[in-house]
Amino acid sequence: MSAPIIEAIETRILDVPLIRPHGFATFTANEQPILLVQVKLSDGSTGFGEGVVPGGAWWGGETVETMQVIVEKYLAPATIGRKASEISGIVHDWERHVANMRFAKAGLEIALFDAYARSLNIPLADLLGGKFRDSLDCTWALGVLPLEQAVAEVEERIASHGHQSFKLKMGSGDPATDVTRIAELVDALEGRVSFRIDINARWDRLTSLRFLPVLAEAGVELFEQPTPADDLDTLREITQRIGVPVMADESVCSPADALAVVKKQAADVVA
Incomplete structure (x- = not known):
């Protein structure tokens, strides 16, 4: 037919x-x-x-x-x-x-x-080839929130949907203040869930090298696109030096972009 x-x-x-x-x-x-x-x-x-x-x-x-x-x-x-x-x-x-x-x-x-x-x-x-699984763990995006509001939302999502991974936005404010906010949130949840951050390509090299190690020490488990999309050299340096998985997001808008990131070994994960 x-x-x-x-x-x-x-x-x-x-x-x-x-x-x-x-x-x-x-x-x-x-x-x-x-x-x-x-x-x-x-x-x-x-x-x-x-x-x-x-x-x-x-x-x-x-x-x-x-x-x-x-x-x-x-x-x-x-x-x-x-x-x-x-x-x-x-x-x-x-x-x-x-x-x-x-x-x-x-x-x-x-x-x-x-x-x-x-x-x-x-x-x-x-x-597309058949179903592989019946469910999928999802990361819940918190955006930029004050500490008390973020903690309340994390607790609510754990109770209502069983989320175990949360993403927080950074890059809109003072880096030191932002880092303190994230570190306090990670500490408040006492290892019950995992946290990752997304800086939306807003930090430069020196800011990243100064503050990402602090976030790594605080327990943040993944860094999403800390630096500008077209600067793969800096993204590679961060990936090689910090010791926490780095995700390329804005840097990858096509298959060719993904291949460039892989060849450069500029990230551990591609969004």
């Missing part, structure tokens, strides 16, 4: 309220914008995908508004009319029409997979 044809692609921007303000290194978010992508097939099946970046253009250059234009004006015309089973070929052909724009492409690609799985009447996991 021939696969159904991709007949229509629609997008809609959703501003999803957050349960509390979420502080990043650059600003505080009260909602999470999402580009909802909908793919309709000739057999009546409909699939959904999401294009999401954390808060806006400051992270990687894309926003839900830019994603919407790229999907509707450039990716959709290169997709509509093709078979739902041609996903790999479709995604490959997008590169001839649009450079980069990974999050816009991801939102549409997810919707294509979802639609095709629904047309086959199988779980998407089966289409």
Whole structure:
């Protein structure tokens, strides 16, 4: 039986309220914008995908508004009319029409997979090779919070959802003050859970080499992108010297970026 044809692609921007303000290194978010992508097939099946970046253009250059234009004006015309089973070929052909724009492409690609799985009447996991596990441990992001509020939220998430790993944002304030805040929080939980930090590429080399060892001594277990995205030499130095796993995030926006980090041995983990 021939696969159904991709007949229509629609997008809609959703501003999803957050349960509390979420502080990043650059600003505080009260909602999470999402580009909802909908793919309709000739057999009546409909699939959904999401294009999401954390808060806006400051992270990687894309926003839900830019994603919407790229999907509707450039990716959709290169997709509509093709078979739902041609996903790999479709995604490959997008590169001839649009450079980069990974999050816009991801939102549409997810919707294509979802639609095709629904047309086959199988779980998407089966289409991708089968389910591997029934549950997944998740790290809960605390953002930038005062000590008392952070402790209360950690306790609440442990009780309600069993979280054992928490991420804290840094980089928006004075480094010494930030480090004291994080160290006090880690100490307050007395080893019951693990903590990691995300500096969103806001520290320079000297700040990182001065304060990251203090955080390591306090018990922080992972450092996410302390230094600017394009400075892999400094990221490598931190990775080699500090003794705590380092994650590259802003430094990796494409497969080529990931390969550069690996070749440079600039990080232990890639987001």
